[in-house]
Amino acid sequence: MISEGEMMKKYDEMSRQELEALKEELSKAYIDAKGKGLKLNMARGLPSKQQLDMEKDFFDTITSDSELISESGVDCRNYGDLIGISEARKLMADFMGIPADNVIVFGNSSLNIMYDTVCRSMIHGVCGSTPWCKLDKVKFLCPVPGYDRHFAVTEQFGIEMINIPLNEDGPDMELVAKYVENDASVKGIWCVPKFSNPCGVVYSDEVVKKLASLKPAAEDFRIFWDNAYALHYIYDEKPELLEILSECAKAGNEDMVYEFCSTSKVTYPGSGIAAIGTSKKNLDFIKSIITIQTIGYDKINQLRHVRYFKNIDGIYAHMEKHAAILKPKFELVDTKLTEELEGLGIGKWTKPMGGYFVSFDSLPGCAKEIVAKCKDCGVTLTGAGATYPYKKDPNDSNIRIAPTFPPIEELSQALDIFTLCVKLTSVEKLLAQ
Amino acid sequence: MISEGEMMKKYDEMSRQELEALKEELSKAYIDAKGKGLKLNMARGLPSKQQLDMEKDFFDTITSDSELISESGVDCRNYGDLIGISEARKLMADFMGIPADNVIVFGNSSLNIMYDTVCRSMIHGVCGSTPWCKLDKVKFLCPVPGYDRHFAVTEQFGIEMINIPLNEDGPDMELVAKYVENDASVKGIWCVPKFSNPCGVVYSDEVVKKLASLKPAAEDFRIFWDNAYALHYIYDEKPELLEILSECAKAGNEDMVYEFCSTSKVTYPGSGIAAIGTSKKNLDFIKSIITIQTIGYDKINQLRHVRYFKNIDGIYAHMEKHAAILKPKFELVDTKLTEELEGLGIGKWTKPMGGYFVSFDSLPGCAKEIVAKCKDCGVTLTGAGATYPYKKDPNDSNIRIAPTFPPIEELSQALDIFTLCVKLTSVEKLLAQ
Numbered sequence: 001m002i003s004e005g006e007m008m009k010k011y012d013e014m015s016r017q018e019l020e021a022l023k024e025e026l027s028k029a030y031i032d033a034k035g036k037g038l039k040l041n042m043a044r045g046l047p048s049k050q051q052l053d054m055e056k057d058f059f060d061t062i063t064s065d066s067e068l069i070s071e072s073g074v075d076c077r078n079y080g081d082l083i084g085i086s087e088a089r090k091l092m093a094d095f096m097g098i099p100a101d102n103v104i105v106f107g108n109s110s111l112n113i114m115y116d117t118v119c120r121s122m123i124h125g126v127c128g129s130t131p132w133c134k135l136d137k138v139k140f141l142c143p144v145p146g147y148d149r150h151f152a153v154t155e156q157f158g159i160e161m162i163n164i165p166l167n168e169d170g171p172d173m174e175l176v177a178k179y180v181e182n183d184a185s186v187k188g189i190w191c192v193p194k195f196s197n198p199c200g201v202v203y204s205d206e207v208v209k210k211l212a213s214l215k216p217a218a219e220d221f222r223i224f225w226d227n228a229y230a231l232h233y234i235y236d237e238k239p240e241l242l243e244i245l246s247e248c249a250k251a252g253n254e255d256m257v258y259e260f261c262s263t264s265k266v267t268y269p270g271s272g273i274a275a276i277g278t279s280k281k282n283l284d285f286i287k288s289i290i291t292i293q294t295i296g297y298d299k300i301n302q303l304r305h306v307r308y309f310k311n312i313d314g315i316y317a318h319m320e321k322h323a324a325i326l327k328p329k330f331e332l333v334d335t336k337l338t339e340e341l342e343g344l345g346i347g348k349w350t351k352p353m354g355g356y357f358v359s360f361d362s363l364p365g366c367a368k369e370i371v372a373k374c375k376d377c378g379v380t381l382t383g384a385g386a387t388y389p390y391k392k393d394p395n396d397s398n399i400r401i402a403p404t405f406p407p408i409e410e411l412s413q414a415l416d417i418f419t420l421c422v423k424l425t426s427v428e429k430l431l432a433q
Numbered sequence: 434m435i436s437e438g439e440m441m442k443k444y445d446e447m448s449r450q451e452l453e454a455l456k457e458e459l460s461k462a463y464i465d466a467k468g469k470g471l472k473l474n475m476a477r478g479l480p481s482k483q484q485l486d487m488e489k490d491f492f493d494t495i496t497s498d499s500e501l502i503s504e505s506g507v508d509c510r511n512y513g514d515l516i517g518i519s520e521a522r523k524l525m526a527d528f529m530g531i532p533a534d535n536v537i538v539f540g541n542s543s544l545n546i547m548y549d550t551v552c553r554s555m556i557h558g559v560c561g562s563t564p565w566c567k568l569d570k571v572k573f574l575c576p577v578p579g580y581d582r583h584f585a586v587t588e589q590f591g592i593e594m595i596n597i598p599l600n601e602d603g604p605d606m607e608l609v610a611k612y613v614e615n616d617a618s619v620k621g622i623w624c625v626p627k628f629s630n631p632c633g634v635v636y637s638d639e640v641v642k643k644l645a646s647l648k649p650a651a652e653d654f655r656i657f658w659d660n661a662y663a664l665h666y667i668y669d670e671k672p673e674l675l676e677i678l679s680e681c682a683k684a685g686n687e688d689m690v691y692e693f694c695s696t697s698k699v700t701y702p703g704s705g706i707a708a709i710g711t712s713k714k715n716l717d718f719i720k721s722i723i724t725i726q727t728i729g730y731d732k733i734n735q736l737r738h739v740r741y742f743k744n745i746d747g748i749y750a751h752m753e754k755h756a757a758i759l760k761p762k763f764e765l766v767d768t769k770l771t772e773e774l775e776g777l778g779i780g781k782w783t784k785p786m787g788g789y790f791v792s793f794d795s796l797p798g799c800a801k802e803i804v805a806k807c808k809d810c811g812v813t814l815t816g817a818g819a820t821y822p823y824k825k826d827p828n829d830s831n832i833r834i835a836p837t838f839p840p841i842e843e844l845s846q847a848l849d850i851f852t853l854c855v856k857l858t859s860v861e862k863l864l865a866q
Contacts, residue, residue: 044512052510056497059733063496064489077485079477079702107540112727122556123566123590133556133566149725156725157556269512271733292582292589294545298731300492300704 010345011426019431026424030373033417038378040414045197045356046405047265051325055318058267061308062300076299082291083283084275088302092275094312095230095261097243102277104286107297110262110274114224115153117258117276120289121187122157126220127255127285132159132187141179141189143171145359145387145398147197150190150226154389161389164189166199170207177214184217188224194241195229198359198387198400200352202239212247216256223248223257229355230261231319234326239353245277255279263305265356266315266322273298273305329403329411333358336412340419346426349401358401359387366425367396373421379414443778444859452864459857463806466850471811473847478630478789479838480698484758488751491700494741495733509732515724516716517708521735525708527745528663528694530676535710537719540730543695543707547657548586550691550709553722554620555590559653560688560718565592565620574612574622576604578792578820578831580630583623583659587822594822597622599632603640610647617650621657627674628662631792631820631833633785635672645680649689656681656690662788663694664752667759672786678710688712696738698789699748699755706731706738762836762844766791769845773852779859782834791834792820799858800829806854812847 014022062068068076070085083089084105093100106113122133132138140154143166154161162179165172170193179186191211193203203211211223225244248256255278263272276286309315334351337360341347349360362370367384374381382400385391401418403411447455495501501509503518516522517538526533539546558564565571573587576599587594595612598605603626612619624644626636636644644656658677681689688711696705709719742748767784770793774780782793795803800817807814815833818824834851836844 046511049508052508058497059495059499060497062492064491064493066492075482075485077701077704078479079697108731109727109729115726119552119556123552131566133564149728152725156722264512268510268733270729271510271731289589292585293548294542295582296542296703298541298704298734300701301731301734 010343011430012345014430016431019427023424023427023431026420026427029420030377030424033377033420036378038413038417040378040406040410040417041380042402042406042411042414042418043380043382044405045265045402047269048325048405048407050407051322052268054321054325058304058308061304066307068300068303070299070303074299076303079295081299082294082296083287084297085299085302085306087306088273089275091306091309091312091315092261092273093277095275095315096227096259096277098245098259098277102245102279102283103275104283105273105275105297105302108262108270108272108274108301109264110226110228110260111149111153113274113276114150114226114260117224117286118153118157118159118188120286121220124289126222127281129220135185137185139179139183139186141171141176141186142389143189143191143196144389145198145393145400146190147192147226148382148386148391150224151389154188154190159187162186163389163394166196166201168201170201170203173207173210177210180214180216180221182217186216187218187220188222190224190226192226192228193244194227194239195232195352195355197228197355198357198398200350200355200357200359202241202353205242208242208244208247209251212244212253212256213251214253214256221256225257225259227259227261228265231315232265232356233319233323233354234330235323235353237353245279249279255281258282266318267305267308271301273302326404328408330358332408332411333401333403333415336415336419341422344423344426347422356402356404358403360399360401361397362399362422363426363429364395364397366422366429367393367399369425369428370399370418370421373425374417377417377421379417381418443776444863445778447863449864452860456857456860456864459853459860462853463810463857466810466853469811471846471850473811473839473843473850474813475835475839475844475847475851476813476815477838478698478835480702481758481838481840483840484755485701487754487758491737491741494737499740501733501736503732503736507732509736512728514732515727515729516720517730518732518735518739520739521706522708524739524742524745524748525694525706526710528708528748529660529692529710531678531692531710535678535712535716536708537716538706538708538730538735541695541703541705541707541734542697543659543661543693544582544586546707546709547583547659547693550657550719551586551590551592551621553719554653557722559655560714562653568618570618572612572616572619574604574609574619575822576622576624576629577822578631578826578833579623580625580659581815581819581824583657584822587623592620595619596822596827599629599634601634603634603636606640606643610643613647613649613654615650619649620651620653621655623657623659625659625661626677627660627672628665628785628788630661630788631790631831633783633788633790633792635674635786638675641675641677641680642684645677645686645689646684647686647689654689658690658692660692660694661698664748665698665789666752666756666787667763668756668786670786678712682712688714691715699751700738700741704734706735759837761841763791765841765844766834766836766848769848769852774855777856777859780855789835789837791836793832793834794830795832795855796859796862797828797830799855799862800826800832802858802861803832803851803854806858807850810850810854812850814851
């Protein structure tokens with residue numbers, strides 16, 4: 001709909017007249033789009049129906065014929081085994097690349113574990129430290145753009161969040177060290193170290209080592225290492241992440257990290273299993289608290305997962321099938337954005353090697369309006385600002401694109417709307433300057 | 434082993450000489466018992482293997498052929514539906530005899546919901562009240578003997594627990610009213626209103642009405658109504674419990690109660706589903722907090738339960754089969770205790786119509802020693818004192834007998850040891866006076 005000549009010219013190099021003409025053209029397309037009555041969703045990181053349909057035999061793993069005794073002789077149908085059956089601890093340990101002794105397998109949600117971990121620290125402190133709720137001020141570092149649900153947790157507990165720029169190799173470590181090593185009220189940092197949400201960043205070895213060798217002012221400072229996408233590759237290229245528990249131990253900071261993971265985006269969201277990996281001391285403290293919170297988690301579902309996958313190689317193979325579904329979607333995003341926006345100087349985006357998101361940065365001050373315009377055309381995006389603490393993106397420019405859920409045809413339509421709205425909003429912005 | 438004449442004579446009417454002779458005889462039997470190397474457990478309220486083996490086809494309910502869409506069109510394999518799928522809310526509502534709109538279905542553990550409900554109140558208060566962790570003092574009323582895990586929750590949060598005698602129709606309501614209506618630091622009461630743990634008491638209609646019409650000094654006072662054994666009858670006689678939510682509403686106390694239940698002792702401990710039933714206002718507040726804690730609970734397992742039972746009648750029929758397994762065990766306990774202890778004046782016990790426990794009261798000052806002696810003979814009982822807050826039974830007399838788990842032969846052996854240890858301890862006690 002836009003001619004080739006216009007495509008190639010940077011918007012900020014256009015004359016006012018050119019911009020006015022472009023605006024008129026784009027506005028017509030926008031009105032057309034609004035008229036179509038679309039209802040498309042690129043908002044959340046949901047697996048697609050195609051993916052969920054893929055290996056239904058998961059549900060045939062446990063049947064009336066199954067022997068439901070764990071390897072260590074526990075009847076998985078009865079109470080007990082608070083920290084998870086041994087074979088599930090092993091599977092999730094292999095998921096994280098750490099020893100099984102460092103793992104507790106919980107229920108269905110790693111977010112729930114993270115929430116409870118913050119909550120536990122509020123009420124009981126960390127391994128004997130002062131409960132955070134008794135302190136005047138508790139702060140968390142938040143690499144940005146980041147995961148909205150992390151920020152929502154710390155916000156709910158009244159924890160002050162500090163933005164840390166996320167670079168291509170991980171958080172700005174100079175700034176992280178400045179805060180962590182000088183301010184004892186800084187108690188945590190949220191990290192999605194591999195295929196970060198939404199930027200797709202994989203923390204470099206150097207960043208992991210720097211994190212592991214921090215010298216925190218607070219003894220109860222902890223790294224919240226949400227390894228949600230540990231095995232969620234899209235292409236054949238599989239970037240590696242340095243294993244942080246052993247790095248922390250090497251640096252004399254054995255107790256400084258909690259690692260979280262789950263099979264929510266391996267088997268089924270809501271019906272997966274989730275785990276924490278951390279030091280013996282942290283585990284013992286967590287056990288001493290959760291033994292009052294519950295009698296145990298769903299061991300049948302733990303067994304179902306172990307018997308279905310057999311071992312970590314089973315999960316690797318399974319994730320290859322996911323990748324085959326995700327790859328064309330991520331390629332389509334990049335193709336569409338490149339076709340429509342490249343060279344215009346009105347947006348840049350990531351090309352992640354894994355995870356669930358593409359991160360888009362518009363011209364400053366445009367993200368909210370782009371999301372609103374998309375909404376008017378029936379395309380739901382994650383709310384602008386969601387990728388920042390308190391939903392405040394200082395530049396109003398970051399938008400999280402979640403291409404995993406919609407079928408490819410719908411994704412294509414949604415991306416057409418998106419690029420149109422980016423263009424129109426950008427023109428309006430430039431004209432208003 | 435004890436002659437008929439001795440059997441009938443009350444221990445405290447025996448001469449010192451008679452007691453000495455009896456002690457010698459019992460001591461021999463006790464040494465014999467210790468030598469047997471038994472390993473029996475009457476400690477915890479676990480379902481038996483026989484019960485768990487009973488309806489294995491539960492695990493065939495969801496298979497690769499199943500359509501996993503809920504009645505309201507939600508794909509149970511994906512994220513969403515925080516408060517539970519509608520049909521599971523209905524099932525658990527019928528379980529409690531309340532409307533589905535008043536229900537949230539959670540994960541696998543009602544204890545976990547109770548813990549989180551106390552925790553939430555500590556951090557966030559109750560529907561806008563001051564967070565309990567900001568108050569100098571928070572108190573809970575604890576009808577005793579009661580459930581050790583309830584007391585452990587309030588103890589962990591530093592909540593002061595006040596013993597309330599549990600009568601045959603429920604807690605001493607005069608005392609409850611005195612505390613609740615005059616002390617604003619009293620924020621809750623733990624109740625197991627039907628087949629209470631361990632006494633098997635069913636609260637009378639009068640007690641329920643009195644509870645429902647309390648006029649609490651604290652606006653954030655709540656009744657924690659753990660209806661764990663709502664459908665867990667042993668005999669054909671099925672005592673009814675008045676439905677407390679509607680009683681509270683009638684009395685103008687709509688928001689004063691949280692009801693908890695689960696299928697842990699209906700299907701499988703750890704792999705069941707659990708729910709809360711409460712007022713709309715409470716539900717909305719809970720939702721506003723848990724929406725940050727998790728994205729949702731295990732909807733597949735919710736669906737599995739609904740599809741297996743079809744409706745509440747399916748659960749009723751299922752529980753009849755449990756009763757058939759439990760009945761001979763509870764009858765054996767009563768028979769053994771009657772045969773060995775009746776008329777001796779050294780113990781009394783309950784004959785519950787439902788639930789999982791028999792409550793035994795020894796002579797004052799004997800419970801710990803009885804449990805210790807049983808342990809020496811290889812019979813594990815719930816720790817003496819466990820049925821009281823802080824594990825402090827002021828009379829050292831209450832012992833919880835849990836007959837559900839052991840096979841009937843083992844239960845019989847364990848009861849022989851138990852009655853022997855009751856006798857020997859009682860004689861020793863009387864001789865020491």
